[in-house]
């Protein structure tokens with residue numbers, strides 16, 4: 001069974017790069033009928049916060065990636081790590097190192113002066129001399145000196161590193177006996193039964209050390225996939241300004257989770273030139289072996305394009321519910337379907353959708369001055385004046401867009417006017433600007449009485 005995991009350190013929010021590796025891990029597990037687990041790497045008690053853990057959980061809930069089983073918290077597993085530290089000591093695969101910080105600094109300085117890579121010289125490995133007093137030792141693991149560590153990365157291919165080039169006998173427990181990062185990651189992945197580790201390639205240099213731990217403890221190695229980073233359009237590390245922000249910020253900006261996931265799956269993976277992927281399609285088509293070998297570039301226009309696509313195709317009910325997040329409740333409006341349909345293909349984000357909807361539902365509080373300059377003059381004001389008179393003289397109340405269309409056409413014909421002479425001034429009166437969906441749809445949503453009221457308000461302010 002394929003078991004994957006996402007293992008964030010809760011030092012901040014869930015970032016979109018993290019969400020992408022989580023998505024890849026989720027898809028790969030679910031595609032194979034396996035499990036996707038969540039582990040919170042909260043051993044750094046100073047830097048971690050409960051709020052950050054909560055924020056990560058909220059983000060997962062919003063995008064709808066459900067993890068299996070209970071969340072594993074590293075901070076609750078110190079006893080397990082202790083047991084394995086003891087096991088390695090007992091088996092002579094790890095040892096106490098009494099080197100003081102001053103000694104280590106001195107060693108580093110002399111190595112650097114000789115242009116050598118600074119490293120611990122393994123001096124307490126198989127040490128038989130007198131143990132220095134007053135030094136709280138650390139525990140180091142015996143690395144396979146002189147050997148080569150090799151593994152097949154599912155994305156990068158064969159990785160081969162000489163132990164002596166990349167590590168010394170590294171610390172597995174600090175002097176306060178707290179275990180170190182690479183040690184606990186390897187233990188957790190092994191004990192959680194993780195078969196496939198999919199993570200950012202910023203962790204590639206940790207993998208050989210983790211393999212040393214796996215081997216020392218006799219654990220079976222998982223498959224590794226190191227995913228190249230997401231860069232900004234100019235090829236630099238993604239910054240906050242480029243989009244490297246809290247996943248929940250995307251919710252605040254009005255993105256739909258489907259659009260974000262679709263965007264992320266394509267950032268670094270492709271299937272022919274297909275751009276739109278439903279969750280079902282992602283599940284059937286995704287394979288981490290097809291992840292690109294090179295970094296991918298964040299493209300905010302693509303995200304907007306995808307979001308517009310998902311808004312356009314979302315069921316009306318869903319949009320109505322989502323709009324509540326943007327403080328717009330239209331569930332009781334008798335023309336809610338018409339309103340949503342009219343805006344579905346115009347809004348790139350739900351936030352924009354809510355703004356547009358509000359501009360139709362509520363009387364304008366201000367007018368777009370550019371539009372006023374362009375479209376309001378003596379003639380157009382006169383047309384609006386006549387139009388209200390005409391609306392007031394109607395002996396039946398129109399409701400449907402088609403009824404409004406008939407009325408407008410009748411008015412235009414009687415007054416020998418063209419639609420464009422009425423449309424923009426009328427839009428400005430109704431929604432405050434010259435951009436809106438079909439005038440007839442808007443009229444039908446606003447209703448006769450309010451149209452008259454809004455036109456009269458504009459006329460009063462521009463007399």
Ligand code: GLU
Nearest residue numbers: 007008009041185199203
């Ligand atoms: N906790 C690590 C991070 O947040 C991820 C560790 C891993 O995936 O192995 O970057």
